[in-house]
Amino acid sequence: MSGEADILRRLRELATDPAARGLLDDVAVVPTIGQQIILTSDSMVEGVHFRSDDPAETVGWKLAAVNLSDLAAKGAAPSSCMLNYALTGDARWDNGFLDGLSRALRSFGMHLIGGDTVAMPEGAPRVIGLTAIGEVPNGQPVPSRSGARPGDILYVSGPVGDAGAGLALLNEGKSAPAELIRAYRVPTPHLTLGQSLAMMAHAMMDVSDGLLIDAARMAAASDCAIEISHVPLSEIYESVRGRTVEARLAAATAGDDYVLLVALPKDRDPPHGLIEVGQFKRGEGITLRLDGKAVKLPDRLGYEHG
């Protein structure tokens, strides 16, 4: 398959970091000097995490971005990654994917150092995995989900719902504003903000499955209750969906937002770019108050696992 040889050549061209050994060895070798190594791994499956008609370039970008968003939430500086790529037999798609992936790697300073390529049986869905590796200096805290305390304020680093609205419109076969489609297809990890928050955060994670479900997970891990009092929407989201309670619940449960979710002490001035969305309390569970009124939680708090 000449397409495959072409892909392998392109992967080698990407792998310029010495740790990669030119992808000519069976391993990558990462020297350490006492830093903390942060590892995260996310896979994307065609028909589950992306649409068959999503441009290959955006799938490559997004695979990097979703992993980088996990690093961002730990204050880690991206260093390298391992790619597990299932060859599709479609050289044009594979090349597009690599274009998008390599653009993301360049943008965020992450080097490809290894992985593998496998052939898939005819007709199988595309499956692509990335393991991202970041670094945090020794002694610097790596915020977990579990450090929030009663009284802490919960912030997000941007509006939610855009990606979900973009995806929903695509799934309905409707035209969608470019901003919403971009939010779904080419999210931007909040790396710089994550690094500046890591020193002060009691707890931090990214919103990948939905604001409500991820806030509930942080509260549960922290043995706290969380009351959500605000669902920040973008202007474009409001222009399409409005800002009814229903529209805000849709935005808070859609997922794919890749904004940071961070618990800070109440007396701490939040850095620029954070939006207050709730407060931790004693107890357990999640409650929702919008416009000063209690709102019944939806049955589905977000994208459930899988």
Next chain:
Amino acid sequence: MSGEADILRRLRELATDPAARGLLDDVAVVPTIGQQIILTSDSMVEGVHFRSDDPAETVGWKLAAVNLSDLAAKGAAPSSCMLNYALTGDARWDNGFLDGLSRALRSFGMHLIGGDTVAMPEGAPRVIGLTAIGEVPNGQPVPSRSGARPGDILYVSGPVGDAGAGLALLNEGKSAPAELIRAYRVPTPHLTLGQSLAMMAHAMMDVSDGLLIDAARMAAASDCAIEISHVPLSEIYESVRGRTVEARLAAATAGDDYVLLVALPKDRDPPHGLIEVGQFKRGEGITLRLDGKAVKLPDRLGYEHG
């Protein structure tokens, strides 16, 4: 899906290393003290790398073993791993897989510290990936494929062909001796030997695609020629296939052997367990001499990529 919750609970039970953060965070955090981190990643696809009727336990074991074999070839001590698991919707299979995986992790001292689980569309083949992480003390060489020199002797750490013969018999629907099926389904990585060889090896890798193709790759990476003069067979292999030139060529091109392939200086006494199979020369390419006679190379030197 209760099966899925069950699998996630079992994965958490496996993830006892502090680096795993109980799989309750989005990342793993590996502290370092100046060691070299060795990373390798191999995926297995149903119908490509394993048979649909291979017992799930053996698929779990083998996924760990093939990655550990890469660590063995670099003299690395296994430390941890990230699992990328595509849920199959078949709880019995998933549980069997985890049984086999956890047995391998326990046997070889590798801790599960992260990864992800994804749902697959109905009818999709099983796809499972593992990224294994090993450690080598600073200053200790990590042998590559490329350090062999003219005059070096090439050794393997065991006979080849058993796994390939076991797989071939299974594919033909014939009964196969248990030893051959075990060689195919539950290979053992040569970790201890790899660690003792790392200090003296000019080049080292494992035989995963076949003795001939992997020896040719080592020679090419080392800018040498290689002459193969011996194809070591097991007794059980000989009893089934004989030891004709044809039988030996089949054994040398089948792959899935997971023995070490190591280049040592000519004047170095090889440690116990190594079998001499050839010698590096000036020049390039691979030649084959069996029983003192030149043998024409087969068209296919081994399992080609994918």
